[in-house]
Structure formats: C-alpha cells, structure tokens
Amino acid sequence: MSDIPADISHDQYAVRLKKLQDMRAAGFDPFRASTAQTHFSADAMKLHTEGQDNAVAVKVAGRLVVIRDMGKSQFVKILDQQGQIQLYLKKDVVGEEAYVAFKKLDLGDIIGAEGTLFKTKTGEITVRVEKYTLVAKALRPLPEKWHGLTDMEQVYRQRYLDLIVNEESRARLMMRSRIVTSIRATLANRQFLEVETPVLEGVAGGAAARPFVTHHNALGTDFYLRIALELRLKRLLVGGYDRVYEIGRIFRNEGVSRKHNPEFTMLEVYQAYSDFRGMMDLIKAIFTDLCRDVIGSFEIKHAASGQLINFAGDWREARYFDLIDEAVGFKLSALRSTPDYAAKATGAAQQLGLEIHAGWQPFEIVNEIFSKKIEPTLIQPTFVTHLPKELCPLAKLNQQDAGLIDVFELCIGGMEVAPAYSEQNDPFVQREMFEAQVGEDQQKMDTDFLLALEHGMPPAGGMGVGIDRLCILLTGAESIRDVILFPSLRPGSAGAGDKQ
RNA sequence: GGGGUGAUAGCUCAAUGGUAGAGCAGAAGCCUUUUAAGCUUUUGGUUCUGGGUUCGAAUCCCAGUCGCCCCA
Numbered sequence: 001m002s003d004i005p006a007d008i009s010h011d012q013y014a015v016r017l018k019k020l021q022d023m024r025a026a027g028f029d030p031f032r033a034s035t036a037q038t039h040f041s042a043d044a045m046k047l048h049t050e051g052q053d054n055a056v057a058v059k060v061a062g063r064l065v066v067i068r069d070m071g072k073s074q075f076v077k078i079l080d081q082q083g084q085i086q087l088y089l090k091k092d093v094v095g096e097e098a099y100v101a102f103k104k105l106d107l108g109d110i111i112g113a114e115g116t117l118f119k120t121k122t123g124e125i126t127v128r129v130e131k132y133t134l135v136a137k138a139l140r141p142l143p144e145k146w147h148g149l150t151d152m153e154q155v156y157r158q159r160y161l162d163l164i165v166n167e168e169s170r171a172r173l174m175m176r177s178r179i180v181t182s183i184r185a186t187l188a189n190r191q192f193l194e195v196e197t198p199v200l201e202g203v204a205g206g207a208a209a210r211p212f213v214t215h216h217n218a219l220g221t222d223f224y225l226r227i228a229l230e231l232r233l234k235r236l237l238v239g240g241y242d243r244v245y246e247i248g249r250i251f252r253n254e255g256v257s258r259k260h261n262p263e264f265t266m267l268e269v270y271q272a273y274s275d276f277r278g279m280m281d282l283i284k285a286i287f288t289d290l291c292r293d294v295i296g297s298f299e300i301k302h303a304a305s306g307q308l309i310n311f312a313g314d315w316r317e318a319r320y321f322d323l324i325d326e327a328v329g330f331k332l333s334a335l336r337s338t339p340d341y342a343a344k345a346t347g348a349a350q351q352l353g354l355e356i357h358a359g360w361q362p363f364e365i366v367n368e369i370f371s372k373k374i375e376p377t378l379i380q381p382t383f384v385t386h387l388p389k390e391l392c393p394l395a396k397l398n399q400q401d402a403g404l405i406d407v408f409e410l411c412i413g414g415m416e417v418a419p420a421y422s423e424q425n426d427p428f429v430q431r432e433m434f435e436a437q438v439g440e441d442q443q444k445m446d447t448d449f450l451l452a453l454e455h456g457m458p459p460a461g462g463m464g465v466g467i468d469r470l471c472i473l474l475t476g477a478e479s480i481r482d483v484i485l486f487p488s489l490r491p492g493s494a495g496a497g498d499k500q
Numbered sequence: 501g502g503g504g505u506g507a508u509a510g511c512u513c514a515a516u517g518g519u520a521g522a523g524c525a526g527a528a529g530c531c532u533u534u535u536a537a538g539c540u541u542u543u544g545g546u547u548c549u550g551g552g553u554u555c556g557a558a559u560c561c562c563a564g565u566c567g568c569c570c571c572a
Contacts, residue, residue, distance in 0.1 A: 007527090007543075008527090009526065009527035009528085009543055009544085010509090010526065010527075010543045010544035011510095011526085011540085011543095011544080012510060012525075012526055012527095012544095013510085015526065015527075016526095029547095052505075052572090060515075066534095066535085066536090068534050068537055068538095069531085069534095069537095070531055070532060070533085070534065070537080070538090071530070071531040071532065072531080072532045073531095073532035073533080073534090074532090074534085075534045075535080075537085077535095086534090086535085088532095088534085090532060091532070092532075106525095107525075118533095120533050120534075120535095121533055121534095122533075122535065124533095124534090124535075126533085126534095140510075141510045141511075141525060142510085142524075142525080143510080143511045143512085143524095143525090143526065144509080144510090144511040144512050144523085144524050144525070145511090145525080145536065146511095146512080146523085146536050147511075147512045147523095147524085148511090148512085149511070149512090149514095150511090150512070151507090151511085151512090151567080152568060153507090153566065153567045153568085154511095154567095156529075156567090161511095165511090197568075218507065255501095255572080258569085271532085325521095355572095429533060489566085489567085490565090490566065490567090492565085492566060492567090493566095
C-alpha cells in the first residue's frame with residue numbers, strides 16, 4: 001500500500017496533489033494546457049457599456065484569489081497584472097461536467113476564462129463565463145485573504161506571495177517599474193543614449209565605498225563589483241557620445257539598513273557641453289514628467305513628516321556653508337582657511353550633540369553636521385550648492401573659490417536624492433584629486449581613466465540619482481526593502497519543500 | 501559589530517509555570533447575483549533549534565538560527 005494516509009483532509013498540499021493526480025489519471029494535465037488572454041482585467045472591464053450586458057466577449061486569465069460558492073452558481077475573482085476581475089459561473093451556462101470540475105478548483109489555481117461582460121446587481125462588471133481552462137494547479141495554499149502576508153521574512157523571501165495577496169506591495173513595486181520607464185522616456189526625448197558598462201571591474205572607482213570582490217577563474221584574476229558608473233560613462237564622453245546614461249545595479253559591501261541594500265540601482269547621466277546648472281534643468285524635467293505621468297500630482301505627502309512636498313515652481317537653492325552657518329549659529333565658514341577651523345567645527349558639532357571621531361578631517365566634521373542636522377530638515381526640493389571640494393574629487397573646482405566645487409546635491413524629503421557636478425576634465429587636477437583620495441581610502445587609482453582624460457573629455461554636466469531612494473520618496477515606503485523586489489537577506493530557506 | 505525585540509496550525513493572531521485556542525484557509529453538507537458572502541458539522545500543533553531550571557515549560561534561564569528596530 002502507499003504511505004498516503006487515509007484522511008488527508010487537513011493537509012492542503014496532499015488534498016491538492018490528489019486532485020492533480022486524479023486529473024492526470026482522467027487524461028487532463030493542467031500543466032500542459034494553455035489559454036488565450038485577449039484582455040487584462042482592468043482593460044476588459046472598460047469594454048462594458050452601461051445597459052448592454054453580455055454584448056462584449058473577452059478572454060481573461062489569472063490566479064483564483066476569491067471563491068464564493070453558492071451551490072449551483074459561484075462568483076470568483078482572478079488576479080492578473082492589472083488587478084482583479086470577477087467571474088460568474090452558472091451550472092446552466094457552463095454545463096454539468098465543467099461546473100463540477102470547477103468546484104474542485106482551489107484558491108491559487110491559475111485559469112483562463114472566456115465569456116461576456118455584464119454588471120451585477122451590486123454594480124460590479126463581471127465576466128459571465130462560458131468556458132474556462134485550468135492552466136496551472138497551485139499545490140500550496142495562499143496566505144490569509146484579509147490580513148495578507150505580514151511576516152516580513154516571508155514577504156521578502158517569497159515576494160511572489162506578497163505580490164499576490166498584498167495589494168499595496170503590488171502597487172508600490174509596479175510604481176517603481178513605471179518610475180524607471182518614465183525616466184527613460186524623459187532622457188530619450190532629450191536624445192540621451194542608454195548604454196551598459198561593466199559590472200566586473202579591475203578597479204572599483206567613482207565613489208568611496210568598500211567593494212565586493214570576486215574571482216574570474218579563466219583569467220586568473222580578481223574583479224571588483226562596481227561601486228559607481230561614473231568612470232566608464234565619462235570614457236564614453238571622451239569617445240564622442242555626448243549624452244549618455246546608464247540605469248544600473250551597483251554594489252557596496254557595507255551595512256544593511258532601512259536605507260541601504262548591498263546592491264542598489266543608480267541612474268547616472270552625462271551631458272557634454274552642459275554643467276551642473278544644466279543638470280538642475282534635467283532633474284526638474286525628470287520630476288515634472290514623473291509627477292505628470294506616474295504620480296498624477298505635483299504634490300506628494302512626505303511619509304515621515306506628513307508635510308506636502310511640492311515639485312511645482314522654482315526649487316530652493318542654498319549654499320552648503322550658508323546652511324552650515326545657520327545650523328551652528330555663527331560664521332563657521334569664515335574660519336575655513338584658519339588653523340582654528342577643526343577645533344571650532346568640532347566644538348560646533350558637539351554643541352549640536354554630535355559625536356566626532358578623533359581622526360576626522362575638518363570637512364568630515366562639517367559634513368557630519370550637514371548630514372545629521374541639515375539634510376533631514378530639507379523636506380522641500382532643495383539644491384545644495386558650493387560644497388567643499390573634498391566631498392567630490394570628480395567635480396570641477398569653483399572659479400571664485402578653489403576650495404569649493406561646482407555641484408549640487410538635491411535633497412528632498414530629508415534625503416539626498418541626486419548629486420550633480422560640473423565634471424572635472426583637467427587630467428592634471430584629476431590626478432591630484434585621485435592621489436589625495438587614494439592615500440586615505442585604500443582605493444586604487446583608475447589610471448586608465450586618467451589616460452582617457454588625457455585624450456580630452458568635453459566639459460560636461462553629470463548627475464547620479466539613487467533610484468531606490470527616489471522610489472522610497474515617491475511611494476512613501478518606509479524601507480528600501482519595500483521598493484526592491486528581492487532585497488538582500490541572509491541565505492535561508494523559504495520554508496517550502498520540507499513537506500515531501 | 502553592539503543593544504533591543506520577535507519566532508505558536510498553511511496564513512493572521514491568542515494562551516497566570518498546570519489539558520495549546522480563535523478567525524481565515526482545508527474537509528463534509530446547504531444555498532443560481534455574491535462583495536472579508538452566509539449557515540451547519542469538522543480535521544489540523546516537533547510552540548524556530550539545542551541545552552538547562554522545575555513535579556510540570558509555548559511561558560523562566562543559557563546558546564544558536566533567522567527576521568525586524570535602534571546604534572556603529
């Protein structure tokens with residue numbers, strides 16, 4: 001005898017498996033069947049005309065997520081990319097045999113159905129099903145229908161379940177897709193070329209971050225996963241591609257938190273014969289299109305503060321050191337070139353309750369004030385300009401003040417959303433900046449990039465946009481993990497598979 | 501890396517150190533326009549893992565695994 005127990009009614013997996021085996025024994029295998037999908041759910045529902053029931057025929061398909069069985073008829077709902085649509089099955093219409101078989105379907109099964117659209121007496125556009133086909137049997141039950149899936153570990157490890165049962169997750173992650181599509185359209189309209197550059201790099205440059213290391217067997221060499229896109233894209237400016245961008249995954253071997261995932265997505269854009277002012281126009285154009293095409297409003301509610309963020313009109317522009325002076329309550333910036341600077345900056349930072357580490361350079365102390373005390377208060381879109389040069393070694397120095405650089409950092413909702421520079425194209429200055437940086441940062445110098453600069457790079461504006469943070473902002477998500485389909489977790493089991 | 505917190509039925513959650521329960525899902529039955537459909541009956545547990553304390557542990561202690569929060 002088999003080892004299947006006589007009563008399997010409590011074991012949903014066993015019940016479903018038996019149904020599958022029975023179907024196969026009767027000559028029907030759902031996994032070998034298919035169905036046509038002429039319309040998505042929402043598109044189908046739009047075809048119904050008031051007062052004209054059963055006039056339009058559609059073929060829809062999706063996962064069974066609601067079953068309301070009333071004996072000789074039933075209302076069910078299926079879920080597809082656009083959402084749910086209700087189906088109505090009547091024994092009289094589909095016939096005895098098909099109806100009996102339909103009653104054996106389970107929540108989670110994937111079916112195709114064809115029929116005509118009508119409006120129920122409660123006002124819901126519904127498909128009056130004439131024929132249906134089971135095209136995938138779900139052997140495992142769905143999470144609870146009302147509360148959905150709340151166990152965060154399962155939400156991340158089995159995101160598909162989250163997407164099936166948690167409508168907010170479906171909508172939020174779909175919005176991310178639309179955000180990226182909108183950005184690509186904005187850039188395409190302005191004749192930017194989308195390019196792809198290496199993830200595996202011999203030198204991980206373009207930012208200060210600890211890289212992941214991997215090994216290539218055939219070449220017998222280590223590679224670093226890229227930590228920025230910048231140095232490759234600028235080589236393309238040298239090559240004569242005047243407007244380029246990449247939306248790509250970058251990898252930083254650092255902490256994981258609500259705002260950090262080890263791999264995340266950056267947009268980097270470079271435009272020859274432009275500068276950081278040109279990038280201001282570009283980022284505003286990107287936001288204007290996003291507001292119009294994706295958000296549907298020029299105002300969004302900032303989740304953390306409840307304030308309305310307004311993207312219309314002119315955006316605020318503020319000098320970095322004006323903000324610092326305002327935060328510390330005196331003209332700290334006037335002491336920038338004096339020997340007192342470090343001590344005064346430390347004092348001011350401690351006054352504000354910040355912890356200052358012993359080895360920090362003055363610019364690091366001041367930037368601690370900026371990132372802890374100023375950035376979180378910049379809720380409305382704000383271009384912070386005239387940053388100290390140590391913060392971005394790849395930017396052009398300011399003509400009036402060589403300690404500053406021609407850049408902005410766009411802050412919105414208390415987060416840095418997009419830094420942009422007038423790009424440094426002087427190979428000598430660039431080499432000096434690299435050398436200064438390499439010393440403290442154990443980061444190897446990308447001499448190949450310097451060689452490219454020696455061939456001549458046009459003046460250019462460049463900008464980076466953290467796509468994940470942009471999505472947090474625009475979707476009101478609480479954590480970066482809520483806008484990444486599969487966030488990084490410790491390897492572990494999703495829990496399935498231990499049943500057999 | 502440090503601190504806090506959590507893990508109980510497929511899912512969402514209960515349970516003074518003393519027989520582990522409910523809702524949904526599942527099973528059986530009724531119901532031909534339902535909306536978390538409704539009604540009747542009912543199955544289902546290695547209480548994360550491993551130790552310890554105790555007459556007795558889901559509960560207390562220790563260690564570990566994984567998640568979440570805060571900090572670095």
